Amino acid sequence: MKGKEWYQADDVAQEYDAKRFSDGGRLIDRREKTAVLEALGPVEDKDVLEIACGTGRFTVMLAERGANIVGLDISSAMMAQGRQKAKSAGVSELVEFMRGDAARLPFPDDHFDAVFAMRFFHLADTPAKFLAEMCRVSKDQVFFDTFNRYSTRSVYTWLLPMGSRLYSRSEVEGLLSGAGLELIGDAHDFVLPFGFYREIPNEVAAPIRGLDTKLRGSGVGEKLASVSYWNARVK
Template sequence: MKGAEWYQADDVAEEYEDKRFSRGGRLIDQREKAAVMRALSPLEGKRVLEIACGTGRFTAMLASEGADIVGLDISEAMLQQGRTKAQRLGVDDHLEFMRGDAARLPFPDDHFDAVFAMRFFHLADTPASFLAEMARVSKSQVFFDTFNRFSTRSLYNALLPMGSRLYSETEVYRLLDGAGLQLEGSEHDFVLPYGFYRKIPDGVAQAFRTVDSAIGRTPLGRPLASVSYWDVRVA
């Protein structure tokens, strides 16, 4: 995984949410949470696995909505942040955090109703093997996001010290076929890359987001989108 040592550092875990979801980054957090909720609902009694759960911002949210959820991550520092968040929200008895490798999931086949991963596949060295593991342990649904190759993300990507993996739609469809998954639905968003929003204040970010969303509703929205959300089913 790209940047694995950096990701597991204690100071990175402590500052992770403040750096990414403060200022204009709050709009990203809201949009991602809405995408996850829309895809996975209804959640009451649903058994869910989150891959690369990080600090538990999705894990705790889904537990509060009635999901029986496991959050798996490679970073113990990130998991500890998630446990603290779950305790603060009073949902720590509805979820479990585990340290583990997404390439070798410690669960039997068809163990979960749904498996999802956010902010994961852009760091994946072998996305096909990760997606196959997600499909293996899911009875039905897999949900994930990708950063898109032919978008403004490619410009921002050049500035990142460790880069990230970008995907074309053709590549995503090839990955789905290889994992035995069928596309149920997809959403495409953010003409402007995430990094731009994180650098500007809330009020300014909201103005740009209004324009960004308006473009997204036009025929140009899909080809220009920097992020895609994929809702798929086990064949």
């Protein structure tokens, strides 16, 4: 997987949330959490798996809403922060963090009600294999996001320390079909890429985000959206 060593470094884990979700990055965090909540719906008493859970920002959020959730990641340093978040939120009993390989998930077939991954597929070197595994362990739902090939994301992706895989809609649809999944909903957002928002103060980012949202609502803007959220069901 791209950037595997970079991602697991202790210093990256310590600075990950602060670099990506402070200032204008808060808008990204808010939108991503909304996307997860809208896709998964009520999660109380559901068994949920999060792939590439990182520092647990989604894991803990869903546990607070009553989900029994497993967070899987390759970075022990990232998950250590997630465990601390769960403890601070008082939901440790609902969360299990596991170090594991998303290409060989250590769970039986149809084990979870829902399986999701955020900020994962742009790093995946074998996306078909990962998606097939997510489908295998899910009884019903698979949700994930991608960065889009024909978007502003392509302008700066070569600058990222780990590279970034970009997807067209037809490629995603092919991956879903090959994994035995049926697309039931999709949403597209952020004409301006994430990297732009992370570099500007929150008070500047908010009005720019408003303009971005208006542009994205147009036919042209949606086609230029840099991020897509894909909601699928097991066939």
